[in-house]
Amino acid sequence: MTAPLSSRSDHGLHRRRVLAGLAGIAALPLLAACSGDDPLAAQAGNADGKNYIAGDGSVLEVAESERGEPVQFTSTLFSGQELEAADLAGAPAVLNFWYAACAPCRIEAPDLQSLHEEFEPEGVRFVGVNVRDTAGTAEAFERNFGITYPSLEDRGGQVLLAMTDYVPPQAVPTTIVLDRRGRVSARVLGVAERSTLKSLITTVVDEQA
Template sequence: MPAFSSPDRELRGFSRKQALSLAGVATALLLTGCSSSNDSLASQADAGDSKGYIAGDGSVTEYSEEERSQPVSFTGTLYDGSTITAEELRGKPALLNFWYAGCAPCRSEAPHLVELHEKFGNKVQFYGVNVRDERGTAEAFENNFKIKYKSFKDADGKVLYNLSKFVPAQAVPTTLILDAQGRVAARILGEIDSSILKTLLEDQAKSV
């Protein structure tokens, strides 16, 4: 079973361990406005308040080749009306970022996702999974942050449901990285750290 890491988990080599440790400090500071330090993810989910997201701690879980389960399976509809299945994403690594416009951590991480999308180009497929917004709200967010990759309209929770093994129901933002076979290779619960996500994506891009 993969370990759900604390921010100082050693990944591969000193530089990654150091980056993850520093990211944990930064993430803790960023999230002080989202929840108290004593809030667990479970207690936040059970609270049922109107906040609408769980302030994840930015923890990273990596799954080795041996630990990865079967390829994920889902069918989702993009805001432009086109339909994409998980099977269609296979052949290249993919990033799935769960978000919605009113989520403060989602807004904070958006510029970093844009930068990484531009960096990796066609080596990694980027998709958002919007769990709440109608098209106009989602597109206003995307235009504001100059997001060029597309998002699934998932207010009905169909994509989220099929990935619920990896994404807690209210844990937004959450970012999944799929390997080229469509298996979950890594998960970030909460706001991303750009340097860590870059390293995780590089691992998958170079393996293709």
């Protein structure tokens, strides 16, 4: 691919739009997917000029040869431990953007935990990115659904902002699959259906290190 995920000339406007979206997160009872340009679709050669983004389980898978640079972010887990994107490199990883009152997040939670247990022996890391909750609310959700993988506290939107080329600011839940190099291999907007997500994870597990 020769075109970057976002051009320098569009960066300022893009960043202002993202910040505006982040500012509205706390006021929304349920985050619905937004419409807008989709740089990841463009990177994968699937852009058709339409504002197609929808939180309806839409899946985008990127061929290994067409993936961009490794993602970059630094944040803190609810446990207080700092986590950088580079810490996930070397093995596939799954990032799930969520919050406790999000109905679709509650629907997919059991399947995410099940897949975490299934792929943990393969070294796959699951990390939640909570965009709204305090530690107490997030931990109550995790206890209720038996979630054992950790989550980042992202009420300030640092991770969401760093991942805005892949995650529309209001598309929660969104699930991202990273390959062993930390590059985006696949994305699911909306509820991640178990068999679909399993297939996307298996793809990066089976790729050579």
